[in-house]
Amino acid sequence: MNIWFATNNAHKKEELEAVLEKKLKIPSEAGINFDPEETGLTFCENALLKARELKKILGKKDEAVIADDSGLCVDALGGKPGIYSARYGSEDGKKLTSLQRNLLLLEELGDNPERSARFVCAMVLLLNDDRFFVVQETLEGEIVKNFGMSKGEGGFGYDPIFLVPRLGRTVAELSPKEKNSLSHRGKAGKHIANILKNL
Numbered sequence: 001m002n003i004w005f006a007t008n009n010a011h012k013k014e015e016l017e018a019v020l021e022k023k024l025k026i027p028s029e030a031g032i033n034f035d036p037e038e039t040g041l042t043f044c045e046n047a048l049l050k051a052r053e054l055k056k057i058l059g060k061k062d063e064a065v066i067a068d069d070s071g072l073c074v075d076a077l078g079g080k081p082g083i084y085s086a087r088y089g090s091e092d093g094k095k096l097t098s099l100q101r102n103l104l105l106l107e108e109l110g111d112n113p114e115r116s117a118r119f120v121c122a123m124v125l126l127l128n129d130d131r132f133f134v135v136q137e138t139l140e141g142e143i144v145k146n147f148g149m150s151k152g153e154g155g156f157g158y159d160p161i162f163l164v165p166r167l168g169r170t171v172a173e174l175s176p177k178e179k180n181s182l183s184h185r186g187k188a189g190k191h192i193a194n195i196l197k198n199l
Contacts, residue, residue, distance in 0.1 A: 003196075006054040006067035008034060011156045012185070016066070019180050019189035020196070024066070032057060043069040043083060043122035044134055051126035061128065066192060070121035070185060072158045074105070074143060076114040081105070085158070102161050106147055115142040119162065119171075121184035125192050133195050137187035141165060155179060 027034035051067035071085030152172025
């Protein structure tokens with residue numbers, strides 16, 4: 001059974017392949033134009049929407065599709081950026097870079113002492129319209145106090161400004177193996193891996 005991952009993000013693909021210990025196909029590698037509009041109001045809705053859209057494009061019954069929707073939820077910002085994490089601060093369809101999004105988030109937080117936040121990942125394994133599995137996991141932590149405290153060259157997105165207090169390190173400072181064992185996507189992927197083993 002071929003397993004597709006409904007993303008064009010090579011970083012996400014590498015992370016999930018390591019967790020699942022399986023090779024995944026992504027649309028861009030197969031020349032498939034895949035950019036569904038994320039109209040859901042929750043991570044779960046968007047993950048299912050992406051999985052169904054890719055399954056429809058593939059049109060093959062024996063192809064399984066995994067999709068995820070993930071983001072950063074900051075308590076002091078009322079849960080923002082949440083499902084809009086990748087589009088945070090965008091104007092007129094023009095996305096900010098990861099660095100710009102990180103700086104914007106720190107600016108919005110300012111010197112607020114409440115820094116608690118979590119990464120959230122909803123992941124779907126879609127076999128057909130009537131048979132699918134949904135899991136949602138988190139990684140709890142806090143946002144660094146200023147950009148000078150952002151550290152690490154690994155990871156992507158908000159990883160350099162997200163501190164895991166019990167480790168005293170940002171997610172960007174973790175090795176790929178450490179990140180996969182702790183992260184929201186890694187934990188969700190492990191649940192999906194167990195489901196795949198029992199199909």
